[in-house]
Amino acid sequence: MIEDKTERCLRLAREEHHCPHCGQRLSCCNAPPFHVGDGLGWGTDVIFICLNDECKLYTSSWEKFEERYGHAASCRYILLPGEEKGEAMMVGGQNAFKGSEIDVEALGKTNVRHAREKEAEAKLATCVAEKDLEPALYLLTDEHAELALRKRACELLAELSDPACIDPLRNHTFRHSDLEQQVNMAIIEVLRRNHLKECQACAEIIKNQAKVCKHCGREV
Numbered sequence: 001m002i003e004d005k006t007e008r009c010l011r012l013a014r015e016e017h018h019c020p021h022c023g024q025r026l027s028c029c030n031a032p033p034f035h036v037g038d039g040l041g042w043g044t045d046v047i048f049i050c051l052n053d054e055c056k057l058y059t060s061s062w063e064k065f066e067e068r069y070g071h072a073a074s075c076r077y078i079l080l081p082g083e084e085k086g087e088a089m090m091v092g093g094q095n096a097f098k099g100s101e102i103d104v105e106a107l108g109k110t111n112v113r114h115a116r117e118k119e120a121e122a123k124l125a126t127c128v129a130e131k132d133l134e135p136a137l138y139l140l141t142d143e144h145a146e147l148a149l150r151k152r153a154c155e156l157l158a159e160l161s162d163p164a165c166i167d168p169l170r171n172h173t174f175r176h177s178d179l180e181q182q183v184n185m186a187i188i189e190v191l192r193r194n195h196l197k198e199c200q201a202c203a204e205i206i207k208n209q210a211k212v213c214k215h216c217g218r219e220v
């Protein structure tokens with residue numbers, strides 16, 4: 001599956017990373033065109049950065065720069081996507097990087113898939129009462145949707161108890177094995193509540209009491 005730039009930004013903006021110096025959640029920002037340190041590119045369009053003005057790294061570095069280099073600069077903690085450990089990066093002023101935070105709302109509106117995800121999320125609260133399988137099924141079969149949201153959708157499957165969910169879910173390839181496992185458990189529950197089972201031979205759904213599969217004719 002090819003991930004476009006918007007999807008990548010949305011995914012990264014949802015990741016939670018914290019500053020080891022102050023504990024504050026790092027802001028997800030568009031990377032500036034040039035790396036201050038080496039004049040080369042960043043190799044990424046998005047970086048995580050601690051923008052806390054009370055951060056120890058930031059407040060204590062002003063003096064160090066003044067002493068050592070005789071000019072006003074400080075450091076902020078930055079982390080590149082996919083990295084475990086970040087580094088201190090020189091900033092020239094308090095407002096460096098501020099305003100370059102990725103605006104998930106604005107970005108999301110430009111992205112049709114993301115808009116559908118939000119729409120489905122909004123419908124989750126009432127879908128059981130309305131017996132509407134669609135939003136839960138949409139989220140479960142959208143690999144770009146937020147994992148926590150998809151797990152919530154999966155929790156509703158048993159209550160929705162609609163056997164129409166089984167084929168699309170069986171035909172979907174899940175990238176997260178724990179979600180796949182949760183879906184399999186939910187399918188078993190949906191079958192049980194509807195007094196149905198899956199034929200061992202042809203995988204079609206048949207009545208629990210059936211002795212012979214009406215689809216493949218085998219004894220079950």
Ligand SMILES: [Zn+2]
Pocket residue numbers: 019020021022023024050051052055056057077
């Ligand atoms: Zn910090």
Ligand SMILES: [Zn+2]
Pocket residue numbers: 199200201202203204213214215216217218
């Ligand atoms: Zn069969």
